[in-house]
Structure formats: C-alpha cells, structure tokens
Amino acid sequence: MSDMSQNASNLREGMMASMSKQQIGRVLAKQGILIAFAVFMIAFAIASPKFLSVDNVFSVVRSSAIIGVMALGVTFVVISGNLDLSVGSMMSFSTIVVLDLHDKLGPALAIPAMFAMTMCLGAFIGFLVGYLRLNSLIVTLGMLSAIHGLTLTYSGGQNMDIADKEGTWFSVFGQGTALGIPVPILIFLILAALLGMVLAKTPFGRKVYAVGGNGTAATFSGIPRARTVFYCYLISATCVATAGLIQASRSLGSQNTVGQGLELEVLAAVILGGASLLGGSGTVFKTVIGVLILGFIQNGLLLMGLQFYVQFVVTWIIIILAVWLDIAAKRGKLWSPIA
C-alpha cells in the first residue's frame, strides 16, 4: 500500500515538473494574441507618431465598434460550434429597416420594431441550425443571399435617407458622446462586458462551451443542445441589430449594401481572438482584442500612406498567420504531418 502511495506521489511530482514547462508554453499560447497586439502597437507607434494620439485611438475604436458589436454575437455562435456568415447582410437589413421606420413611426418605435424583425431572422436561422440540425455554413451562406434579397425588396432598391437629419435625437447612437466618450464605443464596451459575463459566468455560457466542445457529450449530460444553439443565433442577431442601429444613426442614410463583406471581417476578428472554428473555445475578451488588432492594423496601414485597398490583402495575411500560429502552438511545431 505504501508502495502505491509512493507511486502516486512520484506521479504527482512528475506532473508538477512537466507542468512548469508546459505552463510557460500554455501562457505563450494563451497570451500570444496580446503579445502580438503589443508588438504591432509599438511598431506602428514608432513608424507614425500620430498613431497613438488620443484622437486616432478614439477614431479607430469608434470605427471598429460596428464590427466589434457583431463579433461579440458571432463569438457565441462560433464557440457553440457553428458559423454565422449572414451578419453582414443582416446588418444591411437592420440599417435600412430602422431608417425607413424612423420617418414612418418615429425613432422610439422604429428601434424596437427593427430589433424584433432582426431577431426573427436570427430565430429562423437558430431554428434551422439548432432544431433541424442543418449545416450552419450552408444555412447562413444561404441567408446572406436571402436577407440581401429581402432588404432590396423592402427598399425597392432605393437608398434610404432620413428626411430631417438635423432635428432627430436618433443620431445619438452613432454620433453622440457621453462622459467624453463616443457613444458607439460605450455601447461596444458595455455590451462586451455584459456578454463577456454571460459567456464566462452563467450556466448558459457553460452550456455554449459544452455544446461546441462535444455536442454529443452535452446531450448525454442533459444539456438542451438545440435550444442552446438557438439562443446563440438570437444573441448574434441582437448584436447585429445593435450594429445596424449604430450604423444608421451615424450616417442617417444608407445604401442597401452597407454591411456587405463585413461577415468576413467579423469572422476574422473572432478567429484572431483565438476562438476555434471547431467550437468549444474562445472568450469575449479575446474577441475584443481581435477586433482592436484588426482595427489598429487597418488604421496603421493608412497612416503609413498605403492605399485603402491594401488592407484587404493584409487582413487576409494576418488571419492566415493567426490560424497557423494557433495550430502550431497546439501541436508544438510549425509544421507536422500528423494532427
């Protein structure tokens, strides 16, 4: 018996010893995104003195807020093991709808009506992916196109403008400031804090991780898999509606295609933050970092005098690097023929 406990303690010591080295690796793997962020910031700050000025920082965060708000919702969807490629076109829908209803119902009614309509779309996707268990890539790719059609049908293909742009309090969400901070930034941060807590601290958040990590095991533990996925899409749609609100309020007029292509930027931010596309891992905080990295890099490139269009290519390169380093950290090698 004493022999056995001896063995056990040896084992435990062995684990401890191997932990310390592993922990260093794990810290690097975990915080790699923060380190990369810091390196970028320092490099750009040296290259361009304007980069870290308060004005510039605010302007980056403000322009990232729309992508950021959508990325918060998509984080839930991705952790639950699914994709949401419909957020860009859904955001066009929200923007057009709220602008149209603004003049018809007044802003106080237009906003809740728009939220309700957008959430219906999210619920529909959630039903298809969660309850009918259809492939989320196919469903949301299809919805990208379908919602675009819906938006154009709704608007008759016309741009949407608010008639009285000066006399409406509606502009506060996109253009106002509170406590010296632009409102879009406040909305983004408050929503991030709220959803971050939901994901990290509540039973629902735990279920999202379980369903994305191993849906079968979650089912075998009595977790309602379909309902959990459904709620993730509902959260995503709510975030999209919020983003649409900010967008509409900022410009008080919009094209039908205002959100086009944003789904990829949103997904890029979520992946940059380190959420696995297989589901089960990621956090809201990391997504926020991912959003900021993307925003600052795009801004830095502009400040360095590169053409705006270069950012599309650079964004892609960064995503590939992020995904590669993530996998490399997991398998401990930059390249490996197995796993």
Place this chain on the structure above:
Amino acid sequence: MTDVKPVLRLEDIVKTFPGVRALDGVSFSVFPGEVHALMGENGAGKSTLMKVLGGIYQPDGGAIFMEDQQVVMAGPLEAKAKGVMFIHQELSLAAELSVAENIYLGELPRKSFGRVDWAKLTEQTDAILKKLNVSFDAKTRVGDLSIANQQMVEIARALTVDAKAVIFDEPTASLTDAEKVVLFDVIADLKRDGVGIIYISHRMEEIFKITDRISVLRDGQYQGTVNTADSTEESITQMMIGRKLDLSRNASHHELGDVALEVRGLSCGKLYQDINFEVRRGEVVGFYGLVGAGRTEIAETLFGLREPSAGQILLEGEEVRIHSPADAISRGISLVPEDRKGQGLVLGMNCRDNMTLPQVDDLKAGPFVAEGAEVAIFDQYRDRLDIRTPGWRAQAGNLSGGNQQKIVIGKWLSMHPNLLIVDEPTRGIDVGSKSEIHKLLRELAAQGYAVMVISSEMPEVLHVSDRIIAMYSGRVMRTFTSEEVTEDSLIKAISGLSDDKAA
C-alpha cells in the same frame, strides 16, 4: 532458439519527456514466428514504445536491432521500408476509396502519363485478399465494410511489403467473437510465415490463447518477459500493477431495498422486444450479451435518448414517460455511457466543469454559476474516487482513461441518482483503475444505490453483479442469480441456445 536471430531486438530503450521518464531501460526480443504480447496499464509506456519503433519518436538512449543489425527509425516511412508494420487500434483508412486503393495508397501501380494501372492494382490486391481468405474483393468501398473487415484491409496493407515484424495495437477492441476468430487465423498464418508479431491487448483471454511470450511494462520500466505457458492471469496482473486483481464473485450480503426500476414489456422497434426486469435498491444487475444484443439501446431508452415503441417504465412503482436526458436526470436516472470520449466528456473542458455539467443550472449564485460550490463538488469526488489530476483546471482530455472514467462516474454520483446505469464501465481502462471501479460499483450497491451494469466482459459481469440478465438479439434469454450462474450457461444464453437444448 539460440541459433535463430530475433527479427527485432530492443536494447535498453530510454525516452524522456519533460518531467517524465516514459521509457526507462526497455529491452526485449521478438523471434521469427513468435507472437509476443506487450502488456501494461495505460500510461505504462506501451504506446510510447510503439512510437519509438515506428520512428515517430526518437529514443534518448538504447538501440533497436533488426536481425542483429542496429537500425535507426528516422520516420514512419523508414520503419515501413525496414519491414515493421503497424495495425492500429484506430483505423486509418479512407472510407470513400476502394479496398485496393487503400491498400496501395501512395504507391498505386502506374502506366504512362502517371495514369493508374487499375487492372494491375486489382490483380495484386485480389492476390493478397485471397491469402487472407476474406469475403470482399478489391473494388469494395472500404466504408461499406464491417470494422473487422476494415481491420483485414489494414492487415492486407501490412502484407504488401515483406513485413518482418507486425505490431497489433488492441486489434480486438471493436471486434465480435466471430470476427476475432478470423483475426487469430490471420495471425497464425503470419506466424507460420516466420513474421515476428507484437500483440498489444488488455484482454487476458486472448493473450493466453494466442501469444508465446509476454513482456510487461510498468511505469515505463521493463518488468520482464515470461513464457505464456508458464504464466497465469494472476502472475501477469501482479507484474503489471504490483498486486493482484480480485475477480471473485461478489453477491450482496446486505438486505435489498425497494424496487427502484421496473420495466414491463418494453420494446423499441427491431432493437429489442418485450423486455421485463426490475432493479432493486442495493443491487447490481448485470446485462451481458454480444454487441448488438440491445443492451445499450435499453439504457438509452431509460435515459430518454430513444422512444420505446411499446411497454412501460416504472420508477418506484410509478409509471413514467421519459422524453429527453434532462427528463431522465430530473427523475434521478444517470447514465455513464459506453463511449467515454465521444459521449461522456467534453475533452477540451476542464475536469470540474465536466463533472458539474448536468447540474450547472442548479449551482447558482444569483445569475452566475457558483464556482466555489463546483470546486467543492469536484474536490469531494476527486477524493472519494481517487481521481489523479493536477487540479480541477486540467483538461479532461489530458487525463488517462481510468481517471476520465472516474470523472464521468463522479459527474453522476454527485447527482445522487436513484438509478445508476453504467455502460461498459471499464472499456479501455488499465487494470488498476478497473479494480477500483469494480470495487466502487459494489460499494454503491452496499450504500443502497440501484445499479445497472452493461458489460461485454464476462469476468467483469460475474464479478460485480448480484443478478445477470443474458440478452440475445434484442431479447432477454435468461436471468441468473449470482449463485446459479456458470460461465458455460451464460455463454449458451447469449448465443441464443437454451440450456436444456444444449444439455
């Protein structure tokens, strides 16, 4: 054997990982025509040793000799070129390709312009398949084959090269008894051709049936090699764990309590029909039968994963309908599923979160999960079940099979179930954890739990059960009490033979 050169000789192999000496001076030889068992608990170093042999890891010390020539296995391809072939436990076949394509994957015979020479491919493959005496041909899609036949494809692959040594890693884990017979025939053929065979398995019966010698590892250390004929299960187990595995019969001596579960005429389509049994508090009821006999499906029905087509389920005398696992859990039914990694655990999640997953809605402080209460539950069941982990933050996927299974058991014990169903409690688990889990199941019965155990291992069923229900092809053939059951009658019952006919 002095004049015969060993096909494979390992000398003093050492492999260390940070903080762990995974292999510490392992030496043994495999002779031509020998079936050499390699045994040890999970984590004893068997897989590490095989990876060293296969060129995936480089040893930190020692040497590998093939026919007395020292060799260095620089990578998997080199191991293959030297005639060392592996039949893996987890199959590595492309389901959509044909048998022939799988066998010659990467080295398909070519014609001009790089075109595949299909005629030659089929011909070569059929020649090999003929040797194996299998029922499928070269053009069969691998995905259409049974697991056993897929294993045959892996073996055929090993035969395409002039294999000197073939390593079988837990080949029978998913085979039926009939399929095992075919596999053992193939091994006998390889043996006759003078191939050296390393056979890794946890199953004692097989080891004693087909191997010539047994080498044992424990904690990375070589414990010795013995002739199979001179050994007993007890002596091998003792070498593996340093003590004996108790497999004596174990009927309850305490009074049984009320009927916790009664099942009347339960049927589910073609899966099982007209099932009747009861489980009382304080007893372990074993379900024994072949794969496909309907045992797991009954468990899944009781856990709300399948709707029965007829019959009644009564919990404490009251008829219930169970529509979902959440339903089952709220009625005090717990299921430790057969596929630990696929159904039991979220491998990427930490141990604590896995353990409290079914009750996460009930452990609340305000709107949040009460993490303190979770840690308390984890600590309690870690101590009670002796779960070895560096702490609750460890990912479940990083634990050994035995400790993973204990997490799953702890998950359900912490719910204080009225009925605990355990499907294959010790599949793929080392001997040490196995006996701990057996002991635990007996203790639970003594504490008044109603326990159903489904197992495909006869010694296990005999060891833990108070009563044994023998199933065959979706029906209950017979219920045995622990006093009256014999191995012989049990085998007859699960093979569909009634006792009187056989007698």
